[in-house]
Amino acid sequence: MTELREILSTNMKAYRAELGYSQAKLAELVNTATNYIAQIENGKRFPTDTMLEKIASGLQKKSYELFYIKNYEKKIEKDWQTQLLTDLEHFIHTRITAIKKNNK
Numbered sequence: 001m002t003e004l005r006e007i008l009s010t011n012m013k014a015y016r017a018e019l020g021y022s023q024a025k026l027a028e029l030v031n032t033a034t035n036y037i038a039q040i041e042n043g044k045r046f047p048t049d050t051m052l053e054k055i056a057s058g059l060q061k062k063s064y065e066l067f068y069i070k071n072y073e074k075k076i077e078k079d080w081q082t083q084l085l086t087d088l089e090h091f092i093h094t095r096i097t098a099i100k101k102n103n104k
Contacts, residue, residue, distance in 0.1 A: 001043030004067070009041045010075045011066050015059040029058035 001009070016026055023041065027034040032051070039045040040055075047055060049063075056063040 005043040005046060007069060008046075008066055009043050011068060012037075012041050012055065012059070015061055015066075019059065021059075026055070026058050030054040 012026075016023070021029075023037045024034045027037045030037075030051070031054070036045065037055075040047055052066060053063045056066055059066075
C-alpha cells in the first residue's frame with residue numbers, strides 16, 4: 001500500500017470511529033457499496049475526486065482533511081510501540097528459557 005493510500009485509509013477509519021459509523025453506514029451516506037469503502041480502507045482501491053468529496057462529507061470533514069498525517073503518525077507510533085513490546089516480550093522469554101536450561 002502506498003503511503004498516500006495508507007494515510008487515507010487510516011484517516012477514514014479514525015474519522016468513522018469518531019462518529020461511531022460502520023463501513024456500511026458510511027457507504028449508505030455516500031451512496032456506494034460497503035465493499036468499496038472496505039477496499040479503500042484496505043488500500044486496494046483509490047477513490048475518484050468526486051467520491052473523495054462524498055466520503056469527506058459523509059465523515060463531516062473537508063476532503064483535504066482525509067490526507068492529514070496526524071492520525072497516520074499516531075498509527076505509525078502505535079505500530080512501532082506494539083512491535084517494540086512484542087520484541088521485548090520475545091527477548092525476555094528467550095532469556096528466561098536459556099536461564100532455566102542453564103539451571104538444570
